[in-house]
Amino acid sequence: MRAEGLGVDDQDAKERPYLPIAEHGLIGDLRGAALVGTDGRIDWFCAPRFDSPSIFGALLDAERGGVWELSPLCATASRQQFYVPDSAILITRFLTEEGMVEVQDFMPVLRPHDAQHRQRLVRRVVAVRGSMRMRARVAPRLDYGRARHRTRTGRGEVRFISEQLTLVLRSDVPLSARDGEAHGEVELGEGDQALFVLDVGGSAGDDTSAGPLDPGEAEELFVGTAAFWRAWLKRSTYQGRWREMVHRSALTLKLLTHEPTGAIIAAPTLGLPERIGGERNWDYRYVWIRDAAFSLYALQRLGFTDEAEAFVGWLTRCLARTGTDEEAGPLRAMYTIDGDAELPERELAHLEGYCGSAPVRAGNAAACQLQLDVYGELVDSIYLFNKYGTGISHTAWHDLTQIIDWLLEHWDSEDESIWETRAGRRRHTYSRLMSWVAVERMVRMARQRGLPADLVRWIEARDDMYRQIMEEGWNAERGSFVQRLSGKDGPACDVLDASLLIMPMVKFVAPRDPLFLSTMDAIQDSLVVDSLVFRYDPAEAPDALDGTEGTFSICSFWWVEALTRSGRIEEARLALEKTFTFANHVGLYAEQIGTTGEQLGNFPQAFTHLALISAAVNLDRSVDAAGA
Template structure:
């Protein structure tokens, strides 16, 4: 989409999801489009209301756009090497400019370090006329604000949040917004620094980046250098030096950007409401900590040597376990807020039209109240790896886990909503039983390896009962495959529906990758769910999930397919599938939750689930090729 004019945000003017880059400060993130538009930014945290949200409503959501003041411009976007500093280049016949977007990292120990979003415009060639429009819409566009020009910028003040943008560009107020034009020549730099604050904060002027004449260029240079040094220093901890280093490290940087540094929480995605089908209802809020996603993230970061993040998450988890309310659905919830709260009521923002008209736009997530038994296996498996390869878990954490596994042994045979948190009612999901087996088996391993106390006789008996049930009821003899749901479960008999989650069977050591039953299951998944290198998670037409409309291929499943090919010794096929799957990343190496029929990115973006699976698949294939 190359239309760039004075009336920019009109009608259905939405960038494709893939046409975005991500910047962040370990508190929150912003999405920056290839058109120079920030159309998603929540502050001060991932789960705070949006300041800029035109991603979900082009007219009412708010945006911050910097663009050439002309009709046509070519655009390119890339990251400053091995950092999260995003550079958007705009090329016209008159010249070339770069917009350097970044958020200086705010560490927990940095007292008084304000949250900032820096936009530095640099003239590369020629002379170009530029336009800037700053149009915040606080609280998802529900709250009014006051706009006041400053000697060095503009301030937007709402009841709950103050947003100040300092600049050396002269701005003018137009209604609730601020606009300006400037000319930039080769070698010149124009600066914008946004920061947020409580509206009653006496230090809201942020003298650290502004002076009487405009933005302090030396201070911004220092922020740029410090941000670069932080990301270079963090990435140097990586132990991965394989063939696909750039893709793996970009995925690691993305997972780090989705980490809330003060608490150690890892959110599933930084966005809400991006549809799994354009115009459909599968639009969810993913700005929370899914136990499943965070556990897999822990595994991926451990594989690369990032143990500090693993320790921080274990601390966050320990606090959640200590605060467990003992409700009917067990000691763990499917998802939590960043602070560890489990009550996240789902509501809709009916005033927003949704991305390209995809409604409803939901905030909160009712999946928090579901029973998903698979989370226990995913979590305990990651803790097992943390205990094995890091400093080990504490006595208190072990006792919490013992309480969890005792509850699980009493409830593992209950129907649940499963890994895909469907809304069609509880079922006997084979994958949920598989991960219950993993939970108990890993507890037995940890107890034996470290001599930790536990009822090994009871645990072993439960482990074996779960194993036999999976073999007896999860295997469909006529179809020759493990199936998504036991056919004699609630609402049965069920048809033999396959599920891509069953590709994890050898990865969690339940079956050998050479086991004929697994090979037969792979064949069924390939026949029914694999399209080229992309993989659907299941077929909704065969397995109704309580929602209408189709969805795309599920990116994490595509990387599970690569890893299954690797583990079954099909190395060349795995390598080809991996390279094909890489072609569906966006121009920066980022992935949304799903990929559509024409390669479009669908669902929330970027998705932690996808990037952690990329890390696992790639490192395992690298090892197999060596």
């Protein structure tokens, strides 16, 4: 990605404890992930899994969260951050009049499905020119800063030992330990290197020595990890105009994949606010059926069939574990990496939150919500896999038919729907739309494969859903499909909702149907601001949460795709290029964009990156077809 400097002075960073969300890059090993700031600190890292308690959590509390600092001792330095091309290896440069130093950060991944995988954070410091004195401070705070640990020093290593986890820090820089932290300084001349490796491992009683640090081993890990990512990315079939952005998004989706299970998480962070100082702070380290299903679609479009097959395997195991709760239904909106539907939400009251944005929540109470739209996203993803992949099993089909049986009895219920509002259940048009998708795709699969199905009942229900959306989801005065159905809620709803931009994407309406074109016009007038799109207006549709929010990046890419499909190609190209400018310096997106272009919400978000891939791929195809 772009390697230009960020124009940030180190002294400024020292005076403000929280970096902007966008000033981070992501590294990971397909089990966990870490955020590396442009100032050289790792301020977010959960281990050994994405959903484990944090080890470094200064992103949510500068004092109590824990951090790994690695920075020059000089007063000022300009900084740059970029990825090694086609990889998940991140480089942070520090530049002064005296010299330039690179910090190379990565989590080693050497081969797919490695049974011998060891989780490590590797930080290699290289003096490119001149000289610079570097300072390291490793201050873990285990279990979100709640667990006590002790330190033990040895030859070339410091151990951080708690009841649950032992961390082993190895370095060729002399280290001292005090107050539960490790400290070290080193003067680097041109061509010199310093190595730091943090092993995530055993229990408190593990006395096995990690041994002295071998610089040759670090080089092998660097080369092997770069080779792994490049080999993976070579499988991409995308050769279009926006290759750099699409491939960075693909790498991001891969980084959010838990390889041992095939699960795809929504984001690696929790608690990052949708508004600074606000309460919209959620835990996204789980598998949203909706997000993962769309991710499956994006990965399949790029030719990554192994990931698609692994995720369908995860889905199949989830389907086999579905319960019979009549209220919640057989399918939940989200699950843990292991497929557990219980995600009790709790506040981490000892953490102040990013820039004071409290409460910080772990777990997510939205797991208990009824979100009927997930049935459509689930079945659509399986339909696509069945069409373009190896096909679903008999067991999976049997489980799907049982789920559809439940949906046919409950599709006309009130629910919380895609945006997971906490204002109570409503009759959401989007949920009806995706319920229609669920049944329609089941009909297609049954016919394509000759699978056993109650087609008469399914088709009758599908058509009832279609008619209800057309009759109750359309507001003639507004000239648009709207957020909620009319009728039971009293006066006809006139709230616009950007989720309805996907109507032609799921084949519910033709993209140039006058009803959809009119809906686009209404959304453009009310929710679109120079290519950026709000999901809805909370003033018109109160969601029981205080404060405003930014534009939703996934909705912005949905807007691009709606423009594309409706034939407004040049508008779509401009909107896409504008939306690209809101990526951070290494091409990553958080959930939302604020009023001054700042990134807000959990970071990076899979949902946004998959929408980017879909928008770019479809626009490429349309531009080629138009000869533009």
